[in-house]
Amino acid sequence: MDLTDSAVEAAFRAEVRAWLDTTLPPLSAPPAREDWEARRSFDTDWQKRLFDAGYAGIDWSTDYGGRGATPGEHLVFLEEMAAARAPNVGVNFVGLLHAGPTLIAEGTAEQKARYLPAILRGDEVWCQGFSEPSAGSDLASLRTRAVRDGDDYIVSGHKIWTSFAQVAERAELLVRTDPDASKHKGISWLVLDMDTPGIDVRPLKTVLGSSEFSELYLDEVRVPAANLVGPEHDGWRVAMVTFSFERGTSLVGEMLETRRRVEELRPAAQLAGYRREYGRIVAELDGVWALTRRAVSEAAEHGAPGPSASVGKLAYTEVVQRVGDLALKCLEGGSLSLDNTYVEERLRVLALTVAAGTSQIQRNIIGERILGLPR
Amino acid sequence: MRFVLNDDQVALRDGIRALCVGKFPMARVREGFDAAVWKELADAGVFSLPDLRFGLAEEAVVVEELGRALVPGPLVWGVLAHSADEVVTGASAGLVAHAKMADRLLGDPDDLAPVANPIDPLTPVHTTGAAAITDYQRPGAILTAAYMVGMAAACTDAAVAYAKEREQFDTPIGRFQSIKHLLADSFVRAELARAAVHAAAVDPTDRSASAAKILAGDAAVANAKTSFQVHGGMGFTWEVDVHLYLKRAWILDRQFGTTDEHADALSA
Numbered sequence: 001m002d003l004t005d006s007a008v009e010a011a012f013r014a015e016v017r018a019w020l021d022t023t024l025p026p027l028s029a030p031p032a033r034e035d036w037e038a039r040r041s042f043d044t045d046w047q048k049r050l051f052d053a054g055y056a057g058i059d060w061s062t063d064y065g066g067r068g069a070t071p072g073e074h075l076v077f078l079e080e081m082a083a084a085r086a087p088n089v090g091v092n093f094v095g096l097l098h099a100g101p102t103l104i105a106e107g108t109a110e111q112k113a114r115y116l117p118a119i120l121r122g123d124e125v126w127c128q129g130f131s132e133p134s135a136g137s138d139l140a141s142l143r144t145r146a147v148r149d150g151d152d153y154i155v156s157g158h159k160i161w162t163s164f165a166q167v168a169e170r171a172e173l174l175v176r177t178d179p180d181a182s183k184h185k186g187i188s189w190l191v192l193d194m195d196t197p198g199i200d201v202r203p204l205k206t207v208l209g210s211s212e213f214s215e216l217y218l219d220e221v222r223v224p225a226a227n228l229v230g231p232e233h234d235g236w237r238v239a240m241v242t243f244s245f246e247r248g249t250s251l252v253g254e255m256l257e258t259r260r261r262v263e264e265l266r267p268a269a270q271l272a273g274y275r276r277e278y279g280r281i282v283a284e285l286d287g288v289w290a291l292t293r294r295a296v297s298e299a300a301e302h303g304a305p306g307p308s309a310s311v312g313k314l315a316y317t318e319v320v321q322r323v324g325d326l327a328l329k330c331l332e333g334g335s336l337s338l339d340n341t342y343v344e345e346r347l348r349v350l351a352l353t354v355a356a357g358t359s360q361i362q363r364n365i366i367g368e369r370i371l372g373l374p375r
Numbered sequence: 376m377r378f379v380l381n382d383d384q385v386a387l388r389d390g391i392r393a394l395c396v397g398k399f400p401m402a403r404v405r406e407g408f409d410a411a412v413w414k415e416l417a418d419a420g421v422f423s424l425p426d427l428r429f430g431l432a433e434e435a436v437v438v439e440e441l442g443r444a445l446v447p448g449p450l451v452w453g454v455l456a457h458s459a460d461e462v463v464t465g466a467s468a469g470l471v472a473h474a475k476m477a478d479r480l481l482g483d484p485d486d487l488a489p490v491a492n493p494i495d496p497l498t499p500v501h502t503t504g505a506a507a508i509t510d511y512q513r514p515g516a517i518l519t520a521a522y523m524v525g526m527a528a529a530c531t532d533a534a535v536a537y538a539k540e541r542e543q544f545d546t547p548i549g550r551f552q553s554i555k556h557l558l559a560d561s562f563v564r565a566e567l568a569r570a571a572v573h574a575a576a577v578d579p580t581d582r583s584a585s586a587a588k589i590l591a592g593d594a595a596v597a598n599a600k601t602s603f604q605v606h607g608g609m610g611f612t613w614e615v616d617v618h619l620y621l622k623r624a625w626i627l628d629r630q631f632g633t634t635d636e637h638a639d640a641l642s643a
Contacts, residue, residue: 001377001378001379001380001381001384001432001573001576001577002376002377002378002577003376003378003574003577003578004376005376006376006377009376072376072377075376266642269642270642275638275639275642276635276638276639276642277638278638278641278642279585279589279637279638279639279640279641279642280589280638280641282582282586282641282642283571283585283586283589283590283637283638283641284567284590286571286574286582286583286586287567287568287570287571287586287590288567290378290567290570290571290573290574291566291567291570293376293378293570293574294378294379294570294573296376296378297376297377297378297379298379300377301379311562311563311566311567314559314563315563315567360552360556362559363552363555363556363559363560364552364555364556364559366559366562366563367549367552367555367556367558367559368555370562371531371535371549371555371558371559371562372535372539373535373538373539373547373549373550373554373555373558374539374546374547374549374550375550
């Protein structure tokens with residue numbers, strides 16, 4: 001067991017740090033939360049800078065334009081980005097962390113060539129059309145239909161919790177292609193071009209008053225059959241690939257940000273008399289971070305994350321909500337404003353124990369797939 | 376960074392686990408600590424790992440396995456003092472465990488007074504006025520945490536095994552989400568604590584030691600309680616082992632700093 005940087009990791013850390021030192025200062029301030037065109041422009045501009053510097057798709061294979069970095073180098077990169085308070089992945093989240101890795105694992109050569117470079121360069125933004133109003137934790141009960149018509153599927157249905165749909169060119173879409181099969185068997189994974197006729201994007205207002213999520217209404221939308229990723233009717237398995245990436249390293253950047261905020265909270269927690277809860281939170285976040293480093297090291301030896309990704313996801317999302325609770329208790333009454341970053345954070349993290357599989361679904365996964373308890 | 380057990384560490388873990396399965400079944404553990412326990416562990420090299428150029432990381436791996444088997448005795452003190460030939464123990468938080476069995480009392484604790492009918496039937500304790508030995512505070516916290524990780528994992532394993540076998544309402548109780556989720560949380564606590572203990576063992580600081588002691592202490596106590604709940608009425612019997620884990624966890628929480636003391640330290 002070794003937690004120190006290897007020589008290669010140390011050199012890479014120095015290189016990234018030097019690049020951030022010169023790249024960050026001239027960067028403009030991030031735009032207002034609800035200015036979606038400006039946010040798209042800011043996030044994709046940042047992605048282009050990463051691409052030009054050779055840091056886009058840092059963990060993707062060089063075969064697909066990535067850097068082919070080891071999981072350890074990937075972690076070094078995320079640590080340095082967080083320490084320098086560089087822009088986060090923003091609207092590129094779905095493309096870089098869901099759709100891209102899924103296409104690498106399951107896409108055809110044509111699909112990889114068509115979509116992956118545009119994700120890496122920040123030319124195209126992706127959104128996710130998985131959940132439906134009546135298919136949340138029971139995602140496999142989804143009802144959006146895709147009926148084959150010549151070289152196309154004709155897709156009709158209703159998706160929800162589609163992040164960044166208002167600025168996306170593509171969507172990863174789960175549809176039912178075989179209504180007669182059992183619910184996990186008749187699903188397919190499609191690429192949807194967001195400028196296709198028949199798509200209505202209706203933003204949802206969240207508890208933050210923000211609108212990063214939308215509903216998608218799909219009315220006889222024509223999707224070329226060539227946009228099928230993985231075998232027809234095998235989309236559930238393909239979606240599980242997507243989820244294992246989502247539950248793997250995609251929380252790392254945010255964990256580092258949380259650790260930084262918790263350090264900022266230290267003086268207030270002492271004054272407010274919440275020392276013991278604060279100390280426990282520090283311990284739990286250190287434990288979560290150790291677990292993350294373990295998962296990264298295991299990924300370096302064994303490849304893609306498996307059910308163990310649920311352990312880190314569950315542990316982190318539960319403790320980060322306690323960070324928010326403690327912060328709210330420490331704040332003075334006059335700070336109880338949606339403009340206060342701690343208040344905003346407390347509300348934002350409410351979503352984390354629901355999104356990407358609720359805490360209860362994670363416990364089912366751990367119980368059944370790790371501990372071997374009966375379903 | 377390569378934060379997984381290396382080949383030597385895996386071999387040590389597997390070797391000590393096999394030793395415990397072979398020599399320290401629960402029937403023997405329940406007889407309590409004696410000189411033969413120390414001798415057998417000494418012969419296996421448990422107290423002399425530095426002679427093999429091993430350090431705190433390997434000691435933590437070994438001690439976790441002793442905790443998994445709930446092997447009784449002042450074993451952490453023996454590892455700290457590298458004392459293969461003599462049974463040693465010491466004072467922490469005003470308590471000395473196994474004082475009468477020890478050949479040597481580290482730090483010469485005085486005013487020893489036995490606690491009648493001690494809470495853990497396998498751990499006789501004396502109160503003392505002596506202060507803790509500060510040199511051992513940090514590694515002692517880390518190794519005690521390692522022992523408690525082993526206990527926490529053993530509690531998960533026992534409760535999972537019981538939940539697969541015990542049937543109510545015509546089905547194994549482990550099928551019920553109310554039980555499944557208790558067990559998942561139990562597993563997560565032990566995994567989190569093990570990662571923290573290993574991080575502390577390879578990079579021992581006051582902070583990493585406190586985090587390890589807190590998470591392992593919480594995991595050992597909470598997982599024993601979960602195991603009680605899953606075992607139902609049987610868990611309340613002397614015959615079923617669960618109570619031995621909870622009682623030991625309560626004793627070990629007091630050794631090398633309580634969970635609360637370490638939490639206060641982390642907020643300073």
